[in-house]
Amino acid sequence: MNALLGELSFAWQWSLDGWIGLAGMLCAMSAALLGCFLLLRRMSLLGDAISHAVLPGIAAAFLISGSRSSAFMFIGAVLVGLLTVWLTEAARSFGRVDEGAATGVVFTSLFAIGLVMIETSASHVDLDPGCVLYGDIEMIPLDLISLGGWQVPRVVAILAVVFVINCSAVIVLRKEFQITTFDAGLARSQGYSPLFMHYLLASLVAITSVCSFEAVGNILVVAMFVVPPATALLLTKRLGPMIVLSLIFAIIAAWVGHISALVVPRWFGFQSTSTSAMMSVIAGLMLLLTVFFSPQHGLVVKFLRRRGMAGAILAEDILATLFRSSESGQDAMDLTSLQRKLLASGFWLRVMLKRLQWRGEIALDGSSIGLTAAGVQRAQNLVRSHRLWEKYLSSETDLVDGRLHVQAEGLEHFTSRQIREQLDQETNRPAIDPHGKKIPPESQ
Amino acid sequence: MIATLFATFQFDYNTRVVVTGTALLGLASGMVGVFLLLRKRALVGDAISHATLPGVAAVFLVATALGWNAKSLPILLLGAAISGIVAALFIVMLRAGTMLKEDAVLGIILSVFFGIGTALLRIIQQLPTGSSAGLESFIYGKTANMIAEDAYLIGGAALVVCSLTLALSKELKLLCFDTTFGQSQGWPMTLLDLVLMGAVVTVVIVGLQAVGLILMIALLVIPAAAARFWTHRLSKMLIIASLIGAVSSIAGSLASAYFPHLPSGPAIVIAAAILFLLSLFFGSIGGVLGQVVRRRSHRRETNHQHVLRGIYEILEARDRAPLQRGLLRSDEISVQALLGTRSWSLSHVRKILQQLVARDYVVAHSPELYTLTASGIRAAISATRQHRMFEFYLQHQAEISAAGLDRTADFAEHVFDDDMVAELEQIFASQLAPFEVPPSPHPIDGVGVPASFRGGAM
Numbered sequence: 008m009n010a011l012l013g014e015l016s017f018a019w020q021w022s023l024d025g026w027i028g029l030a031g032m033l034c035a036m037s038a039a040l041l042g043c044f045l046l047l048r049r050m051s052l053l054g055d056a057i058s059h060a061v062l063p064g065i066a067a068a069f070l071i072s073g074s075r076s077s078a079f080m081f082i083g084a085v086l087v088g089l090l091t092v093w094l095t096e097a098a099r100s101f102g103r104v105d106e107g108a109a110t111g112v113v114f115t116s117l118f119a120i121g122l123v124m125i126e127t128s129a130s131h132v133d134l135d136p137g138c139v140l141y142g143d144i145e146m147i148p149l150d151l152i153s154l155g156g157w158q159v160p161r162v163v164a165i166l167a168v169v170f171v172i173n174c175s176a177v178i179v180l181r182k183e184f185q186i187t188t189f190d191a192g193l194a195r196s197q198g199y200s201p202l203f204m205h206y207l208l209a210s211l212v213a214i215t216s217v218c219s220f221e222a223v224g225n226i227l228v229v230a231m232f233v234v235p236p237a238t239a240l241l242l243t244k245r246l247g248p249m250i251v252l253s254l255i256f257a258i259i260a261a262w263v264g265h266i267s268a269l270v271v272p273r274w275f276g277f278q279s280t281s282t283s284a285m286m287s288v289i290a291g292l293m294l295l296l297t298v299f300f301s302p303q304h305g306l307v308v309k310f311l312r313r314r315g316m317a318g319a320i321l322a323e324d325i326l327a328t329l330f331r332s333s334e335s336g337q338d339a340m341d342l343t344s345l346q347r348k349l350l351a352s353g354f355w356l357r358v359m360l361k362r363l364q365w366r367g368e369i370a371l372d373g374s375s376i377g378l379t380a381a382g383v384q385r386a387q388n389l390v391r392s393h394r395l396w397e398k399y400l401s402s403e404t405d406l407v408d409g410r411l412h413v414q415a416e417g418l419e420h421f422t423s424r425q426i427r428e429q430l431d432q433e434t435n436r437p438a439i440d441p442h443g444k445k446i447p448p449e450s451q
Numbered sequence: 452m453i454a455t456l457f458a459t460f461q462f463d464y465n466t467r468v469v470v471t472g473t474a475l476l477g478l479a480s481g482m483v484g485v486f487l488l489l490r491k492r493a494l495v496g497d498a499i500s501h502a503t504l505p506g507v508a509a510v511f512l513v514a515t516a517l518g519w520n521a522k523s524l525p526i527l528l529l530g531a532a533i534s535g536i537v538a539a540l541f542i543v544m545l546r547a548g549t550m551l552k553e554d555a556v557l558g559i560i561l562s563v564f565f566g567i568g569t570a571l572l573r574i575i576q577q578l579p580t581g582s583s584a585g586l587e588s589f590i591y592g593k594t595a596n597m598i599a600e601d602a603y604l605i606g607g608a609a610l611v612v613c614s615l616t617l618a619l620s621k622e623l624k625l626l627c628f629d630t631t632f633g634q635s636q637g638w639p640m641t642l643l644d645l646v647l648m649g650a651v652v653t654v655v656i657v658g659l660q661a662v663g664l665i666l667m668i669a670l671l672v673i674p675a676a677a678a679r680f681w682t683h684r685l686s687k688m689l690i691i692a693s694l695i696g697a698v699s700s701i702a703g704s705l706a707s708a709y710f711p712h713l714p715s716g717p718a719i720v721i722a723a724a725i726l727f728l729l730s731l732f733f734g735s736i737g738g739v740l741g742q743v744v745r746r747r748s749h750r751r752e753t754n755h756q757h758v759l760r761g762i763y764e765i766l767e768a769r770d771r772a773p774l775q776r777g778l779l780r781s782d783e784i785s786v787q788a789l790l791g792t793r794s795w796s797l798s799h800v801r802k803i804l805q806q807l808v809a810r811d812y813v814v815a816h817s818p819e820l821y822t823l824t825a826s827g828i829r830a831a832i833s834a835t836r837q838h839r840m841f842e843f844y845l846q847h848q849a850e851i852s853a854a855g856l857d858r859t860a861d862f863a864e865h866v867f868d869d870d871m872v873a874e875l876e877q878i879f880a881s882q883l884a885p886f887e888v889p890p891s892p893h894p895i896d897g898v899g900v901p902a903s904f905r906g907g908a909m
Contacts, residue, residue, distance in 0.1 A: 012803070102680065111496075111672030119666070277574045280571075
């Protein structure tokens with residue numbers, strides 16, 4: 008940790024890195040805020056589409072105005088961004104083309120037109136798609152403007168304005184965004200226009216994308232439209248917390264991303280790497296962690312829960328097997344015969360035996376395993392559940408005899424005292440099960 | 452011009468290589484694209500093409516560190532394939548393991564993988580030995596300088612992908628249309644999904660270095676989306692999409708050879724986009740033009756039925772309802788009388804009457820007076836009869852009040868198909884003789900109470 012800080016203090020200068028991190032953070036937050044609604048409307052790829060589709064707008068602005076002034080390019084890009092959305096919507100509604108395909112058709116075609124415009128008419132002048140479209144976040148601190156006596160990077164000022172616009176749009180129109188996103192039909196019947204909100208959102212996305220491409224490159228904004236909101240959605244089902252969480256993830260991704268762009272390559276003996284790329288990588292890592300370890304739906308958590316359930320069922324099966332064996336007069340079993348009976352893997356069997364022993368439900372005497380008094384109590388109820396279910400299923404359903412046992416074997420693990428009581432009543436308090444075995448009484 | 456084009460095609464070896472290579476690529480990607488489109492995964496190519504970048508960059512770094520020739524094509528292809536496959540696995544995992552939707556999953560994979568790749572590229576640029584110039588063209592394409600080996604490579608890959616998808620087309624169809632059913636039948640659906648993704652990866656990595664990233668996405672999406680406007684059948688769609696892919700590749704490459712400043716990659720995309728637009732407008736299924744024509748003819752048919760029924764009901768109110776047989780002409784009807792039956796303008800009624808004259812349903816005696824012909828009488832009887840049968844049906848089955856019957860029936864009856872009419876006929880078969888017009892269950896606007904109105908006798 009100290010080594011890391013040491014390396015960082017070597018590379019870190021607040022006057023440069025502070026601005027870079029701040030610009031990345033503003034861009035990430037602006038995008039993540041809108042990204043929440045894009046995600047819920049299944050339009051997450053809009054940022055990617057617009058980032059390619061704006062090329063002809065920029066080229067046209069350049070060809071018409073003859074200058075590389077940002078204002079013209081900005082207007083051209085936003086107009087084409089809106090055109091992208093309109094064309095996609097048109098292909099979807101008039102041609103009934105699948106949403107993804109419509110997006111793909113529109114943005115690749117527009118990008119190709121832009122390339123042709125540049126190559127055929129502007130190849131003799133300085134208009135390289137790479138440098139027009141995509142700014143470099145590391146260059147931000149070099150381009151300063153004066154704001155009320157403060158020297159602020161131009162890009163940071165622009166991105167701050169974009170963030171304020173997005174924030175106020177979402178806050179003022181929160182209800183409208185919410186209702187048109189979740190229930191367009193209801194929104195229409197209440198007098199809101201889902202179409203208007205669709206285009207409003209698209210305009211905001213276009214403005215955010217275009218400002219960000221020019222400032223920090225496209226990779227960062229495309230990632231931030233999708234990844235932080237998706238991470239937040241994996242953690243909560245409510246819109247408010249989802250927005251807050253995705254903003255937090257965006258902030259973390261920006262700062263940690265910049266730090267790791269400075270530090271990580273040094274571990275391998277290189278100079279720093281691209282900050283905006285590392286910001287999206289960090290966002291991706293957070294998503295991956297969430298996918299695996301999210302408390303509710305994480306894959307690891309799900310696996311552990313399933314494993315725990317399997318273990319608990321195995322333990323109960325051990326108890327029930329020992330009980331049945333004692334019914335036939337054999338009070339203890341050894342590990343091999345138990346394993347043969349239960350078809351369980353030796354490892355998990357030993358783990359669960361240890362656990363049962365620790366709970367005081369079985370006793371180990373040399374190699375033979377027997378039930379203690381506490382074990383008998385629990386096992387007795389399990390076997391009682393099993394046989395009551397068999398009795399109930401045989402009288403109430405037309406399951407064939409062979410299936411009774413299998414069904415009861417599954418159900419016995421999820422049967423409470425109340426259910427046993429009810430089963431007992433409905434089968435007229437039987438003494439034996441359909442196979443002639445004695446149904447043990449409820450233990451205390 | 453055609454002679455020049457032909458000459459170009461005939462003699463320029465390089466052009467021939469480019470045309471053949473891109474045509475094969477268009478063919479294969481059109482075919483794979485169909486399955487992606489049907490699986491509602493059209494943009495998977497987008498994600499996977501972006502996701503090849505980190506693999507290419509990583510093998511470049513590793514190969515340089517080991518002292519190999521890092522720019523050799525097989526090594527870079529291997530890197531692209533590995534990260535393409537990893538991305539495909541991630542896509543499948545995120546879709547199955549989380550509740551994230553397709554678009555979000557693709558966006559995540561695309562941006563994060565491309566981010567890793569960009570970070571690695573920036574490091575490669577610091578290497579003392581080499582610039583990343585070779586890598587740039589690997590990622591962004593160099594169609595114009597395609598060499599014969601590239602064409603062979605694409606040809607081989609296209610052959611493999613086409614034969615694989617054709618051989619598995621039945622299974623892939625199942626994957627696209629009913630995954631759950633396929634699973635219940637014991638088909639390894641996840642494996643098939645991976646096979647499809649493998650085909651995408653193959654097409655993408657051979658295509659990427661030949662024609663560039665955006666073009667690769669376009670070739671996977673546009674031909675399939677265009678083919679959708681021509682057929683509902685998978686087999687035909689496969690053929691049409693491959694054709695569109697191949698034709699637009701050939702057209703784009705030739706145009707690029709003919710106009711020196713036109714780069715071939717974008718030219719191919721624009722050719723495909725034009726074919727898409729043509730399909731969108733003129734496609735036989737769901738094409739915009741077809742929809743407009745259908746809507747127009749449906750509106751005409753509706754208007755005709757309204758006028759015919761109006762004439763019948765006026766005549767009926769005068770107790771002069773024409774009979775199915777034995778009449779060559781009905782009584783005369785004035786345009787003014789028709790005007791009262793619905794809220795329509797005089798010019799509108801006249802226009803419809805002109806159309807009916809052209810159909811030989813109506814004869815004009817003067818600009819104001821019309822009579823039905825024999826075929827007009829039959830059509831009017833059938834329109835009125837159908838309308839009233841439906842009104843009775845609604846009255847008894849949907850419990851709609853008499854006041855609302857006319858409107859409701861009017862909305863729905865024009866979209867009846869033959870099966871529904873047959874079902875109505877079946878329901879009323881015991882009560883109505885063929886061609887008998889039942890009395891209206893409600894008073895009719897503009898003609899007063901018909902003499903035969905008995906207040907819903909049925």
